[in-house]
Amino acid sequence: xxxxxxxxxxxxxxxxxxxxxxxxxxxxxxxxxxxxxxxxxxxxxxxxxxxxxxxxxxxxxxxxxxxxxxxxxxxxxxxxxxxxxxxxxxxxxxxxxxxxxxxxxxxxxxxxxxxxxxxxxxxxxxxxxxxxxxxxxxxxxxxxxxxxxxxxxxxxxxxxxxxxxxxxxxxxxxxxxxxxxxxxxxxxxxxxxxxxxxxxxxxxxxxxxxxxxxxxxxxxxxxxxxxxxxxxxxxxxxxxxxxxxxxxxxxxxxxxxxxxxxxxxxxxxxxxx
Ligand SMILES: Cc1cc2nc3c(=O)[nH]c(=O)nc-3n(C[C@H](O)[C@H](O)[C@H](O)COP(=O)(O)OP(=O)(O)OC[C@H]3O[C@@H](n4cnc5c(N)ncnc54)[C@H](O)[C@@H]3O)c2cc1C
Ligand code: FES
Numbered sequence: 001x002x003x004x005x006x007x008x009x010x011x012x013x014x015x016x017x018x019x020x021x022x023x024x025x026x027x028x029x030x031x032x033x034x035x036x037x038x039x040x041x042x043x044x045x046x047x048x049x050x051x052x053x054x055x056x057x058x059x060x061x062x063x064x065x066x067x068x069x070x071x072x073x074x075x076x077x078x079x080x081x082x083x084x085x086x087x088x089x090x091x092x093x094x095x096x097x098x099x100x101x102x103x104x105x106x107x108x109x110x111x112x113x114x115x116x117x118x119x120x121x122x123x124x125x126x127x128x129x130x131x132x133x134x135x136x137x138x139x140x141x142x143x144x145x146x147x148x149x150x151x152x153x154x155x156x157x158x159x160x161x162x163x164x165x166x167x168x169x170x171x172x173x174x175x176x177x178x179x180x181x182x183x184x185x186x187x188x189x190x191x192x193x194x195x196x197x198x199x200x201x202x203x204x205x206x207x208x209x210x211x212x213x214x215x216x217x218x219x220x221x222x223x224x225x226x227x228x229x230x231x232x233x234x235x236x237x238x239x240x241x242x243x244x245x246x247x248x249x250x251x252x253x254x255x256x257x258x259x260x261x262x263x264x265x266x267x268x269x270x271x272x273x
Contacts, residue, residue: 002232004093006044009086010068018075019118019152020084021058024092026069033060033069034101035126036223036260040231041071043082044091053079054228054255056122056200057097072121072153098231099259102126102221105134105196112190113141113161114183114209116201120153122223123200127160138162144179144201148172180208192218199263200225207268220263226254241267 007024015021035057042052058070075084086092102122105111111130113123120143127139139161145151147170157164166174167182175182179201190197197220199209206222213220226238233256240258242250242265250267252258 002095004040004042004095007069007092007094009088009090009092011088012084012086014084015072016152017149019150020073020075020080022071022073022083022086024069024071024094026060026067026094028062028067030057030060030067030069030097031062033057033097035104035129036101036122036221037097037099038122038231038259039069039071039094039096039098040228041083042093044093051079052095052229052231053083054098054231056223057125058121059125059128072118072124074118074152095231099255100257102198102223102260105130105137105219108137108194108196108219110190110195111137111139112183112195112197113139113157114144114179114197114199114201115141115153116144116179116199116205117146117150118152119200119202119205119223119225120157121200123198124153124156124160126198127157131160141165142167142179142183144168144182144205146170178205178208180205180212183209184212187212190218192216195219197221197263199223203268206263206266210263210266210268213263221260222263222266223259224254224261224266225259228255231255243267 010023010025012022040052055071058072060069140163141157141161144167167179200223229235229237238254239251
């Protein structure tokens with residue numbers, strides 16, 4: 001079993017309301033992280049596994065001899081509120097990189113990214129990796145948020161994607177309504193055989209996307225955000241039902257077999273959302 005390691009806070013700032021970007025100094029092996037993988041984070045000297053919180057890796061980069069990892073997160077409860085008060089030089093314990101990341105879209109012409117809120121984090125990492133390794137495909141991003149004030153991660157996607165389309169629930173920016181509705185209008189632009197779709201966001205959003213795509217053979221992977229306690233497959237707290245899972249009669253652990261799954265393999269109607 002991998003041990004938790006210490007990571008020093010290099011910087012932290014609020015990007016948009018209640019959303020924070022924390023930069024951690026991490027060991028060099030984090031450079032092997034794949035888009036869609038995550039880390040478990042807990043306060044230093046905390047030995048209680050149930051007080052760890054999972055976060056997608058937003059980015060990993062090197063500067064000189066140092067390696068840095070970024071996490072983009074929204075304050076929703078006690079753990080994230082505590083993290084938001086960390087300052088440069090504070091130390092956290094982290095475990096990772098964990099889980100199965102996205103399959104890189106090696107042969108396709110269009111890469112479509114659909115994000116709900118802070119679900120942009122793993123998709124942004126994927127977009128960065130695609131920009132570096134797969135320069136022939138066009139990248140299109142659909143981003144949804146509650147309101148313009150809560151729209152997070154747009155600057156980075158603007159710099160990478162050829163098109164960024166926005167929706168907000170309150171209509172304060174872009175399309176007024178769910179991001180899946182915005183994507184649904186354009187869906188026919190993406191041919192099944194030369195497009196790859198990737199999505200991350202709240203489960204109801206992923207369920208709507210599943211409804212939209214269920215009769216199409218287009219490749220679509222989603223990253224699920226189940227609640228997690230251990231992050232390493234031991235507690236079974238993150239189990240979801242899949243249609244095609246061959247372990248445990250269709251029950252799979254999001255932290256171990258996921259968090260990335262083929263959208264058609266997830267049983268959205270029964271367990272998720
Ligand atoms: C693989 C993975 C990657 C994630 N990546 C990110 C990320 O990059 N950025 C980010 O902001 N968040 C991410 N999350 C969600 C994040 O882990 C939770 O927001 C965090 O654990 C909440 O901790 P808390 O102590 O602040 O909230 P708590 O006090 O534990 O809960 C506060 C409220 O948030 C709800 N909640 C807590 N966890 C989740 C969850 N996983 N899904 C839905 N609702 C939840 C609770 O039901 C409750 O209503 C990810 C989750 C997973 C599983
Ligand atoms: S969080 Fe413990 S098994 Fe997945």
